[in-house]
Amino acid sequence: MNIKGIVVGLMDKKTKIEILKTILAIESINNNEALVADYIASLFSEYPVTVEKVTYAHNRDNLVITIGSSGPILGFSGHMDVVAPGNLTDWVTPPFEPTIIDNRMFGRGAADMKGGLAALVVALLELLEKNIKLKGRVRLLATVGEETGEYGAAQLTKLGYADNLAGLVIAEPTDNMQRIVYTSRxxxxxxxxxxxxxxxxxxxxxxxxxxxxxxxxxxxxxxxxxxxxxxxxxxxxxxxxxxxxxxxxxxxxxxxxxxxxxxxxxxxxxxxxxxxxxxxxxxxxxxxxxxxxxxxxxxxxxEAIPGEPDSNIIQIAQKVHQQYWKIPVKVTGSLGANDGAEFLQAKGDFASIVLGPGSHTSHQSNEYIELDTYLKAIKFYQNFAVTFLNEQSQVI
The missing domain is CATH 3.30.70.360 (Alpha-Beta Plaits)
Incomplete structure (x- = not known):
């Protein structure tokens, strides 16, 4: 499998889907996230960004990519590990050979949550490609070990990578971007x-x-x-x-x-x-x-994640969301835990939300992501980053 990267010039639809496909093809079952980190890092090699790999264990590297040099920091987060595929005979297509059927990409991690991670990565690449001047910084926090204990997020938090964020968006699947999760068990x-x-x-x-x-x-x-x-x-x-x-x-x-x-x-x-x-x-x-x-x-x-349903980050997310979806996004909570529980232990006072593409098939056989939602999520994350940082700069 070749994971040395794609030439990211014109970020067309085919390239965006190919990045998702390449990330899904890497077998990072509760391990081996270093290959995912290496691939994502390679995509940013031609851009003036800060790329840091933070090793948790052998073959397990967290990845931190920061674009921008000053101003408030918006955190984007996704995890690189996936759960085991289970009984292979239950899969219509091999879990680590991503396949498109009826405009859906099938593969382990498509929903949870390499689809969301890929959307964040492509959104940042497009911001750089378009040379958009941000009124602040965006920091991608790609973690190891979320499925078995959030210990990658815990490590990054301890080392200060989440200190004093202005806000945090975690791209876990939320019913194809139809829910904003602000509180979690x-x-x-x-x-x-x-x-x-x-x-x-x-x-x-x-x-x-x-x-x-x-x-x-x-x-x-x-x-x-x-x-x-x-x-x-x-x-x-x-x-x-x-x-x-x-x-x-x-x-x-x-x-x-x-x-x-x-x-x-x-x-x-x-x-x-x-x-x-x-x-x-x-x-x-x-x-x-x-x-x-x-x-x-x-x-x-x-720890459980508290939150306020009318916080500034949610209001901005709602405003940007309505530009891409006709149905108003639902503001709600999650019964499951996520990396936000660790990141919110960092220095500073900031809110986090969970909002990402991905179907209800997390941890199931024949896991998939709707490609239309994936592509729309990329646009959302770009717009959200620009809008959020603009408003933060006005507050400051």
């Missing part, structure tokens, strides 16, 4: 390990059943977390589910170990610390009992 993934003592099942009194002890945690956790009943008008209430349980060695032995994994989807009314304290209190209480040995750990927890 957070997520806490946790694991509890129970240690016991093996014995013959005919003489259980000589062992400690790790599964029994784990189930004691299970029951208490379900009961205690069900007491968090406050709801958000947009996002609803929290959810808590035990999603994975493993334990035991063989059928005639008392299990010496067991573990479970749980998933909590949070809302802005409840900081994550409240749930950490509730879960850890259960662990302490049970470990005070005879024969209990439980421990808990967390995997990349994300």
């Amino acid at each position: 957070g997520v806490i993934d946790y694991k509890v390990i129970s240690k016991g003592k093996s014995a013959h099942s005919a003489r259980p009194q000589y062992g400690i059943n790790a599964i029994d002890n784990l189930l004691a945690f299970y029951e208490l956790a379900k009961k205690r977390l069900s007491a968090f009943t406050e709801t958000d008008t947009i996002l609803g209430g929290i959810t808590h589910n035990i999603t994975v349980i493993n334990g035991g060695e063989q059928i005639n032995s008392i299990p010496s170990s067991a573990e479970l994994m749980g998933n909590i989807r949070t809302i802005p009314q409840y900081p994550n610390q409240i749930f950490f304290e509730a879960l850890e209190k259960i662990i302490v209480e049970l470990n005070e009992k005879k024969d209990f040995d439980l421990s808990i750990s967390y995997s990349f927890p994300e």
Whole structure:
């Protein structure tokens, strides 16, 4: 596969689609994002921009591209990883051989969210090609590891790349650009390990059943977390589910170990610390009992994203959106987490929105993006960048 780049001269429709196709063809399943970063960086090699690769791990590079040299910074963000394609027999076309059928581009990541990422990239290339003088800067934050914990965004945030942004647009799919998401649930993934003592099942009194002890945690956790009943008008209430349980060695032995994994989807009314304290209190209480040995750990927890439905960035997005779509865009929330949860921890006070092309087929077989929406999204992002920075310069 050749990913050295395309000659970006006249940015015609064919070239825009070819860039999308090339990005989709790179197999970046929870890894290998460096190839995506290399390809995108190559597209900007002839332009006066700042290109920085920030390595997270081997073959895993975040990419930061900044156009403009001074003034307020508008952040554009998209992630370069995709989820596994699943059962290949469920796909009409190979997931990493992007194919156009009925004006739709099929391929893993087409909706979530290489389609949105490609639209951002092409929008920036066209701004440069047209030599449009921006009243500020635009910074592309292309991240690794969003699907498994937003740790690329966390790294970039820690290093200061999102500090003092004037606003942030994340191009995750929002029903083909028909929704602006301004608030999102957070997520806490946790694991509890129970240690016991093996014995013959005919003489259980000589062992400690790790599964029994784990189930004691299970029951208490379900009961205690069900007491968090406050709801958000947009996002609803929290959810808590035990999603994975493993334990035991063989059928005639008392299990010496067991573990479970749980998933909590949070809302802005409840900081994550409240749930950490509730879960850890259960662990302490049970470990005070005879024969209990439980421990808990967390995997990349994300805070819920609060927001205001009438913020300046949303008003600008609505104004620009109506130039391209007849149906008014809906301002709403998301039940899923995104990189914004990390970027909003940066210095400064700014709002983020999620608005991107892409169908409802995220994480499904035969994932696709409508090419008309993709091409229109490119125009939207260009117009939005110019309009947003113009208004920011007037405020300053």
